[in-house]
Amino acid sequence: MASQTYYSNGKLLLTGEYIVLDGAEALAVPTRFGQNLVVKEGKSDFLKWTSFDVDQNIWFTDTIAIESIKNKKGSEQNSSVKNTLIEILHHAHIQNPEVLANRGYEVETHLTFPRNWGLGTSSTLINNIAQWFQIDAFKLLNSSFGGSGYDIACAQTDQPIVYQLIEEQPTFSVVPFNPSFKAHIYFVYLNQKQSSRSAIANYLTQRHKSVGIVSKINKITQQIIACKTLSEFAKLMEYHEILMSEILETTTIKERFFSDFKGVVKSLGAWGGDFIMVISPENPEAYFHEKGYDKVLKYHEIIYP
Structure with a gap:
């Protein structure tokens, strides 16, 4: 064949x-x-x-x-x-x-x-x-x-x-998610792999605390798809991060590593590894390079067009 x-x-x-x-x-x-x-x-x-x-x-x-x-x-x-x-x-x-x-x-x-x-x-x-x-x-x-x-x-x-x-x-x-402000959305690799399997297993022991959160996350997801401005997008993602921090009883990635950063930092997937999303009016590459994170990708460099 x-x-x-x-x-x-x-x-x-x-x-x-x-x-x-x-x-x-x-x-x-x-x-x-x-x-x-x-x-x-x-x-x-x-x-x-x-x-x-x-x-x-x-x-x-x-x-x-x-x-x-x-x-x-x-x-x-x-x-x-x-x-x-x-x-x-x-x-x-x-x-x-x-x-x-x-x-x-x-x-x-x-x-x-x-x-x-x-x-x-x-x-x-x-x-x-x-x-x-x-x-x-x-x-x-x-x-x-x-x-x-x-x-x-x-x-x-x-x-x-x-x-x-x-x-x-x-x-x-x-869904028609193609934000006009995507030039201000970046993805930074954290130089460490996080096991999805173990992260999920850990979440399943905490999930009893998630009562009522599904409707909140649904609302955020729909608002993010519909939102038209960078500031609104940033606020929604920040709110999402705070909610998840409470459920997982884990400090946010920003609090842990990037507390002096001027923009918004959001964990993606299994918290603590792989990529984070960064929302910033200014190009944040210099900031993250200085912190030792050299892989900073622009939205169009990683997301399917």
């Missing part, structure tokens, strides 16, 4: 982090960065898998027996990447056994962003595998990694969305 290539977008969650798990409306945007998956036929009974980072360096490679995938037989050595891959492929196989029947493959994955950026290394992989197997990516997520699924929705969509779990089922719709 000729090689088949699948692609999925990365993601950023602008509102509704954590509370999206309780049914809040969350504003999410796909990124310009993502991941490709290239599949071609290989030696029978085996899957040769090679993963490349953004610099085209191999960060994972292995040959896995198809039987190991069918029977979910993980590696006895301490190879969490291999075992996670087998887990995902096993659940994909359950949903569509035809793909791995009587044939082997050579598979390559190619990231277009650094692995530690937290833009969806796992979600883009799951969505790509789902495309390859022609199965439901949300079901594959639920049976492997878990999570709200907003990242899968971004992987499949080229425009901003409002994402919501209704009776635990994913629903999302494209």
